[in-house]
Amino acid sequence: MLAHTLTGPDDAPVLVLGNALGTTTSLWRDFALPFRLLRFDHRGHGDSEPVPGPCTIEDLAADVVELLDHLGLRQVYYCGVSLGGMVGMWLAAHTDRISRLALVCTTAWVPDKGRLESRLALLRAGGMPAVVDSVVARWFTPGCSAGVVERFRDGLLGVDLSSYVSCLEAVRDMDLRADLVKIDVPTVVIAAAQDHATPTELVRRIADELVDSELYVVGEAAHLAVVEAPRTISVILDDHFGD
Secondary structure, eight states, X not given: OOOEEEESOTTSOXXXXXXXXXXXXXXXXXXXXXSEEEEEOOTTSTTXXXXXXXXXXXXXXXXXXXXXXXXXXXXXXXXXXXXHHHHHHHHHHHOSOEEEEEEESOOSBOSOHHHHHHHHHHHHHHOGGGTHHHHHHHHSOXXXXXXXXXXHHHHHHTSOHHHHHHHHHHHHHOBOGGXXXXXXXXXXXXXXXXXXXXXXXXHXXXXXXXXXXXXXXXXXXXXXXXXXXXXXXXXXXXHHHTO
């Protein structure tokens, strides 16, 4: 069972918040939304136990379904960043558990698999210290505060190595493009203008394929836009899920 917290008014809609690869529930520390917030850690991240062996996006989505079943939640709102967004797309395409969806700085497939292969090679040779600085550098703009960068750097170093590798391989092998037309729930898609991990054109392709979507581009943020632009994204999410 994934480690999780469920906070907020008992009578409010449940909004599930899915994290980016290498991050934990602290990703959402600066968010105050008028919903019942379900935060969880992916396997081997934060307080969630590692799961031995390889995994797929479908496996990570199954972890979330298991959590929803455990909590007795039939249908929820879902917002996911990067890997969390990939999980959200799979859930919305293959289950009826998601009634509204938000996708932040994510992609339906990875065109440049060579970049991920290089990271995997470094991880296998030198562990997380071999990649931590290059990964974190892609998460934030140069103007992001040193304290924030250091907090997320420390968090990445604390992720179980084998779980991180398995999740990164799942991202490398994922292709959700054919699933996009199956997603018929209202969806907001958010890109960040300075995101070099999932550039705006990749995020835009998701919005273009969805039946019911709106696209927003946040200016002063990189891959972890929910950290650098929490107020802007909170307004977008509140408007989308509060309809």
